[in-house]
Amino acid sequence: MSSPSELGIMFRLIRRNPVSMLGLIIVVTFVIVGLIAPYILTRPEEAWGIAYNVKDRFLPPSPQHPFGTDEYGRDMFNRVLLGTRFSLMIAVGVVGLALLIGIPVGLIAGYVGGKVGTALMRVTDMFLAFPPLLLAIALAATLGRGLTNTIVALAISWWPWYARLIFVQVNSIKSLPYVDAARVMGLGSLTIMFKHILPNALTPITVQAALDMGSAILEAAGLSFLGVGVPPPTPEWGLLVSMGWQSINRAWWISFFPGLAIVITVLGFNLLADAVREAMDPRLRKALIMKGV
Amino acid sequence: MSKEYIVKRIALLILVVFGVLIITFVITRLIPAHPELLWAGPHATMEQIEKARRELHLNDPIYVQLYYYLLNFVRGDWGVSWRTRSPVLHDVLSALPATLELVIVAFIIAIVIGIPLGVYAALRRDRLADHIIRVLTVLGASVPVFWLALIVQLVFGSWLHILPAAKRVDEILVLRTGFHPITGFYLLDALIEGNIPVFLDVLRHMILPATVLSLYPMSLCARMTRALMVEVLNEQYIRAAKAWGLPGKLVTFKYALKNAIAPVIASLGLSFGYTIIGAFMVELIFVWPGIGFYAAMSLLSFDYPAIVGVIVIVAIFYSVINMVVDIIHAIIDPRVRL
Amino acid sequence: MGVFEVFIPLHRKGISKAVAAVIAIVIIIGVIAAAAYYMAQRPTSTSTTALSPTISASPTTSSTSSTTSASPTISSTSTTKPSGKTVVVYASLSEMTTADPSTEFSNSILWMCLVYEPLLWYDPIHDKIIPALATSYEVSKNGTVWTFHLRHDAKFHDGTPVTAQAVKFSIERTIKLGQGAAFIWDPVKEIKTPDKYTVVFILKYPAPLDKIAASSYGAWIFSPKVVELAGAKNATDKKVADWFNAGHDDGSGPYRLVKWDPQNEVVLEKFKDWWGWKLADYPMKSDSAPDVFIIKIVKDAVTQERMVQSGDIDIAEYVPLEDVQTLKKNPNLQVVTSPSFQNLLMLINTRKPPLDNVLVRRAIAHAIPYEDIVTVARSGFAKVASGPIPHGMWGHFDNLTYTYNLTLAKELLAKAGYPNGLPRPLLLTYTAGDIYEQRTAELIKASLAKIGITVKIRPMSWQEQWSLAQSGWNNSKAAQDLFIFYWWPTYITPFDFLYNMFDNESKSFDLCYYANPKFNKLIEEAHYYEGIDKAKALHLYYEAQKILYEDVPAVPLWDMVDIRVARANIGNLQAAINPAYPTVIFAQVLHVKAGG
Numbered sequence A: 001m002s003s004p005s006e007l008g009i010m011f012r013l014i015r016r017n018p019v020s021m022l023g024l025i026i027v028v029t030f031v032i033v034g035l036i037a038p039y040i041l042t043r044p045e046e047a048w049g050i051a052y053n054v055k056d057r058f059l060p061p062s063p064q065h066p067f068g069t070d071e072y073g074r075d076m077f078n079r080v081l082l083g084t085r086f087s088l089m090i091a092v093g094v095v096g097l098a099l100l101i102g103i104p105v106g107l108i109a110g111y112v113g114g115k116v117g118t119a120l121m122r123v124t125d126m127f128l129a130f131p132p133l134l135l136a137i138a139l140a141a142t143l144g145r146g147l148t149n150t151i152v153a154l155a156i157s158w159w160p161w162y163a164r165l166i167f168v169q170v171n172s173i174k175s176l177p178y179v180d181a182a183r184v185m186g187l188g189s190l191t192i193m194f195k196h197i198l199p200n201a202l203t204p205i206t207v208q209a210a211l212d213m214g215s216a217i218l219e220a221a222g223l224s225f226l227g228v229g230v231p232p233p234t235p236e237w238g239l240l241v242s243m244g245w246q247s248i249n250r251a252w253w254i255s256f257f258p259g260l261a262i263v264i265t266v267l268g269f270n271l272l273a274d275a276v277r278e279a280m281d282p283r284l285r286k287a288l289i290m291k292g293v
Numbered sequence B: 001m002s003k004e005y006i007v008k009r010i011a012l013l014i015l016v017v018f019g020v021l022i023i024t025f026v027i028t029r030l031i032p033a034h035p036e037l038l039w040a041g042p043h044a045t046m047e048q049i050e051k052a053r054r055e056l057h058l059n060d061p062i063y064v065q066l067y068y069y070l071l072n073f074v075r076g077d078w079g080v081s082w083r084t085r086s087p088v089l090h091d092v093l094s095a096l097p098a099t100l101e102l103v104i105v106a107f108i109i110a111i112v113i114g115i116p117l118g119v120y121a122a123l124r125r126d127r128l129a130d131h132i133i134r135v136l137t138v139l140g141a142s143v144p145v146f147w148l149a150l151i152v153q154l155v156f157g158s159w160l161h162i163l164p165a166a167k168r169v170d171e172i173l174v175l176r177t178g179f180h181p182i183t184g185f186y187l188l189d190a191l192i193e194g195n196i197p198v199f200l201d202v203l204r205h206m207i208l209p210a211t212v213l214s215l216y217p218m219s220l221c222a223r224m225t226r227a228l229m230v231e232v233l234n235e236q237y238i239r240a241a242k243a244w245g246l247p248g249k250l251v252t253f254k255y256a257l258k259n260a261i262a263p264v265i266a267s268l269g270l271s272f273g274y275t276i277i278g279a280f281m282v283e284l285i286f287v288w289p290g291i292g293f294y295a296a297m298s299l300l301s302f303d304y305p306a307i308v309g310v311i312v313i314v315a316i317f318y319s320v321i322n323m324v325v326d327i328i329h330a331i332i333d334p335r336v337r338l
Numbered sequence C: 001m002g003v004f005e006v007f008i009p010l011h012r013k014g015i016s017k018a019v020a021a022v023i024a025i026v027i028i029i030g031v032i033a034a035a036a037y038y039m040a041q042r043p044t045s046t047s048t049t050a051l052s053p054t055i056s057a058s059p060t061t062s063s064t065s066s067t068t069s070a071s072p073t074i075s076s077t078s079t080t081k082p083s084g085k086t087v088v089v090y091a092s093l094s095e096m097t098t099a100d101p102s103t104e105f106s107n108s109i110l111w112m113c114l115v116y117e118p119l120l121w122y123d124p125i126h127d128k129i130i131p132a133l134a135t136s137y138e139v140s141k142n143g144t145v146w147t148f149h150l151r152h153d154a155k156f157h158d159g160t161p162v163t164a165q166a167v168k169f170s171i172e173r174t175i176k177l178g179q180g181a182a183f184i185w186d187p188v189k190e191i192k193t194p195d196k197y198t199v200v201f202i203l204k205y206p207a208p209l210d211k212i213a214a215s216s217y218g219a220w221i222f223s224p225k226v227v228e229l230a231g232a233k234n235a236t237d238k239k240v241a242d243w244f245n246a247g248h249d250d251g252s253g254p255y256r257l258v259k260w261d262p263q264n265e266v267v268l269e270k271f272k273d274w275w276g277w278k279l280a281d282y283p284m285k286s287d288s289a290p291d292v293f294i295i296k297i298v299k300d301a302v303t304q305e306r307m308v309q310s311g312d313i314d315i316a317e318y319v320p321l322e323d324v325q326t327l328k329k330n331p332n333l334q335v336v337t338s339p340s341f342q343n344l345l346m347l348i349n350t351r352k353p354p355l356d357n358v359l360v361r362r363a364i365a366h367a368i369p370y371e372d373i374v375t376v377a378r379s380g381f382a383k384v385a386s387g388p389i390p391h392g393m394w395g396h397f398d399n400l401t402y403t404y405n406l407t408l409a410k411e412l413l414a415k416a417g418y419p420n421g422l423p424r425p426l427l428l429t430y431t432a433g434d435i436y437e438q439r440t441a442e443l444i445k446a447s448l449a450k451i452g453i454t455v456k457i458r459p460m461s462w463q464e465q466w467s468l469a470q471s472g473w474n475n476s477k478a479a480q481d482l483f484i485f486y487w488w489p490t491y492i493t494p495f496d497f498l499y500n501m502f503d504n505e506s507k508s509f510d511l512c513y514y515a516n517p518k519f520n521k522l523i524e525e526a527h528y529y530e531g532i533d534k535a536k537a538l539h540l541y542y543e544a545q546k547i548l549y550e551d552v553p554a555v556p557l558w559d560m561v562d563i564r565v566a567r568a569n570i571g572n573l574q575a576a577i578n579p580a581y582p583t584v585i586f587a588q589v590l591h592v593k594a595g596g
Helices: A004-016 A018-039 A044-048 A076-112 A114-128 A134-143 A147-174 A177-184 A189-225 A237-245 A253-280 A282-291 B003-030 B035-040 B046-055 B062-075 B088-123 B128-142 B145-159 B171-177 B186-192 B196-234 B236-243 B248-286 B291-300 B304-332 C014-041 C075-080 C109-115 C164-177 C209-213 C226-230 C238-245 C301-310 C321-328 C358-366 C370-378 C406-415 C435-449 C462-471 C494-502 C517-529 C534-551
Strands: C087-092 C120-123 C128-131 C134-139 C145-150 C188-195 C198-203 C255-261 C265-270 C292-297 C333-348 C382-384 C426-431 C455-460 C482-487 C554-567
Touching (some): A004 A018, A004 A253, A018 A076, A018 A253, A018 B128, A076 A114, A076 A147, A076 A253, A114 B003, A134 B003, A134 B248, A134 B304, A189 A237, A189 A253, A189 B145, A189 B248, A237 A253, A253 B128, A253 B145, B003 B062, B003 B304, B035 B046, B088 B128, B088 B196, B088 B248, B088 B291, B145 B196, B145 B248, B186 B196, B196 B248, B248 B291, C087 C301, C109 C255, C109 C265, C120 C209, C128 C134, C134 C209, C145 C164, C145 C209, C164 C188, C164 C198, C226 C238, C301 C321, C301 C554, C321 C554, C358 C406, C358 C534, C370 C435, C370 C554, C426 C462, C435 C455, C435 C482, C455 C462, C482 C494, C494 C517, C494 C534, C517 C534
Parallel strands (some): C087 C292, C426 C455, C426 C482
Antiparallel strands (some): C134 C145, C188 C198, C255 C265, C265 C292, C333 C482, C333 C554
16 A cells, blocks of 8 residues: 555645645745754854843844844844744654554554453543643643653643554454465464554554644644743744733734744645645545546 | 433543543642642642642552542542632632633634535635635634734734723723623623623624634634535435436535534534633633633643643533534434444 | 524424434533532622622611621622712732731732721831821830830721720731731730720830831731621631631721622722821822722733723733833823832852852852843843842942953853853743743843853742752752742841841741851841841941852842833822832822812
8 A cells, every 4th residue: 555656646636736735845845944944043042042132122024134033132033943943843753752652552452452452542532532732731731841841741642643543544454355364374463563564554644643743833832832831042933922922012023923934834734734635535536546647 | 312322422421531530640640749849839838738748648559649639529629729829610610601601602603604614615616716715724723823812912902903902891891880790601691681781892802812713613614514515515315406406505505514514513522622722822812711811820820730620621521512512413413323 | 503403494303403402502501500500609709799689789888987787888889880989990910819917928918008007107218107007106225115106086997996905906816827927026025005095015126116017918907896797706716817808808998898809800999987088188198089999900911001001990010011111102191110129039059069169159140141131121120139138228238239241250160160161051940921030031041151151941830949949958959050039028127138038047038058157147136226226237237248249149130110000190109109018009199080
């Protein structure tokens, strides 16, 4: 099932739709900027929050400061730019960690089944009973503020979704003829699990996970806004919005631009996710392939 | 509809609430190094800390602690907030109506706008209107509510002065007209008392926060409606009905919408959880005296007893709503029974 | 739910759908009703109960002083309000706490200063005592016997006269309960009442009892009748506290408490029989004081700003400081600034290496950009601190500010053996949610980075950081290195600052773990002379602060300047603010025009 051709089809579908293409471009730009941000800053010290400039407080957007300056006189453009990196770290960290917990749980629950499987899935369901984000908020409040804590808190509230997804996948693959064949041939459980089931269950979930990164960024921003995310002076976007709130009447730009950065990034991920979901819809795909896309 | 299903669903609810309590127990009692310090609150003396240790039964084995933890919740002893210094259960329950009112209005907006939008998109499938609606709904799910709340508050409240920027009602008006809230749902109360000025004022105060909050469920609603309508419109009997010459619009509404509506409601139930977390931030920004405001203030000051109380009540509420939605769903569409 | 109606008539199954909808609605309403019922059951506070018809239906005209039942009538404001009564609405950032005048040690000072009276008021700016319930007082030469003469025409809100007995009763209840600010009465050995209007305090050791009696906490006088009204056995019975906390008052002040909803609003109404209204030349009253004074809880500065601009409130306690310059230009508003005795310090963990080295501490003190902090954190509405005693208070001296000199700081650091900066990062904690502390912390981090000191900032809840700091007494290595910390005095004496933060006997707040017997002896001596020889006391306090300047157990950062923004028609606002009683607006001195 998983093969370059699948991704190829997907890409072709995306390219067909300008809106989806926009999503792809945003996401790629975000990743690139996130990777190189620390090296292209014009005012790195202000961006990292270890320099300030009292004379330049609350300057409105201008060619010199495209996003204006904040209450410390720090250039907001540099702060927002560096924020890209933190959002990327959060996105990758949350999704990666959630997969790291979710995949084994779902795999074991699905493949072993029986009492162990039921018990694992019951625990998973209990986590799922929490409204999204609420558990993360609770954890973040207990763990205290910090980048790692934020990532951990979000990941712990996310893994059950992946566990469930893998569980469903494994269950459907488990009964496929080729798995039976492998079993008949006398291959060990571990071999079957890792060689035959996991690779096939992995593609949909990794695609799903990559696209969930938008939500991770959004939720991390929410945590920071509520004061349980990353601590200042980290230029995380949600925190920047929250810090600008105090002076919003005097300087709307402090809150506006970081928020805009969130909107654009998350929109990119969601547009792409939308396109991919459509592409993965078997009926639609059949129709499109028949049309010769 | 079968009673069995409902009984089963309620049993599941109880299980879930139990699970929620266990998870909050782990979070608040087992993770922190000194839960008694968190429980005793600010400026606690040594005696108060010792008292907190006893109250939390920290000298006993873990299962005994858990037992007392559950017992206290059942008894309604949810601890005392550090910030407000009153019992958490009381704080939480008295803040509940304000939030429910806001969320209900938000959902009404979401449904009233979302469903027609979805239907329209489905009818105009793959045309410009469909693409525009698609981008708008994706945008609706991508905007951080807190940012949007700040922006609309700034623009409509501070710059244009069209709508009140904060609070639930004009207190002076309340004093002047002698408005006495009964249920805590101000819209309802104002109607019961026939107090039209207050009713209109509450409505005006509600526009901005409710609209911001409705954006996510509205997007979801429109997308779900569109997807389901597209699917249903393709199905045989619709085509058959059209072939028999039933008028197009009638077909759409009577048959297609009917089949699409149950899953839409179900998904709205799920988005309730997201919306109520959104309410934490929206209420904080609009100084809306509900559970979200209470939660946000508690979080900002790390008021642990209050945070736990909010988490439990929101989780319970979320589970109850989902149960109700599931039951409705099962009744409308018997196929989905689990 | 119009969506259901669409298909109800179309199908046979429609009935069950209608049933489903009804069930859903019934369940939701049931939950709501249960919540509402529960709230209605609670006797306390919420506006639902406070304005319940049973109370407002019995308008026992409270203004006639002879009313026997002292139950405050809640009716008047809500029902008969607009008819010519002047109302001033004040927005408070914090919720009210408790309503027990003996134990309250927090935000409720805001209304207690209007409802209750102490023996004396104190004006710290002019260092002047203003008579309140006592018209005059004498002190014996050795400072241990204080005699207060009460005015004869003061009445409690229950109609009974204020007597020496009542004073003794009130203060003794406060002492016996031993909570809140009860410690201010520690010097008192015995209270005597030789006649109906004379109170004599016998002290264990000399102390400035006039300042103590003018304290903003724990010095209120209330009627002994509260025991009877509360149905209690004696003054310290918990029933009395419960009676107060149910929203009752029995003070003698110019206003009565008529609505007590501590999380939303507190309504005060003029007490017509207050002695001060009749006194022509009494400084603490006005002939056009507001009839009703409402304290609204509005928890954020931006909203307060909007509400004062729109006229929804008359006085805002807090507005975003960045906006003050713009607000000043608005002809409908006035901006009043006043000194405040609240200051911000950075406590240093003097026992944790390398901070145990005084040279390192001095280096830090010289590497903090005090002026910039004031500009950024407070938009200039603060003064750079000079010693731990704030500007405007007696005991403050102007030459104790550290210079901001990075070269000097680097030299000091090198002399201490760290020419390339400190080997480990320092942990700085501040109270989460406090924007001023947060900005201060960020600037300290940025500035210390310049001399090679890395600072890790951690916002924490007050209780967590305080517990962390407390743990430093046993294990100073585990505690934070730097702790940003507000202090404000209970009553106005330098001793309050110096003892609490720097005397190692004060385990609660000496969170620098500073111990210097010489310093301790100096301030004790100074405190002793306060009531007897003020010049000498002042000199000793100066010596003590010079020791702190050299040893740097803490770096005083800034002294707060309070900002209040009010509608332009609120007259005499400046006089209604007194830094000895933080956050309080003495509404009885305001000039308000009817209908304004």
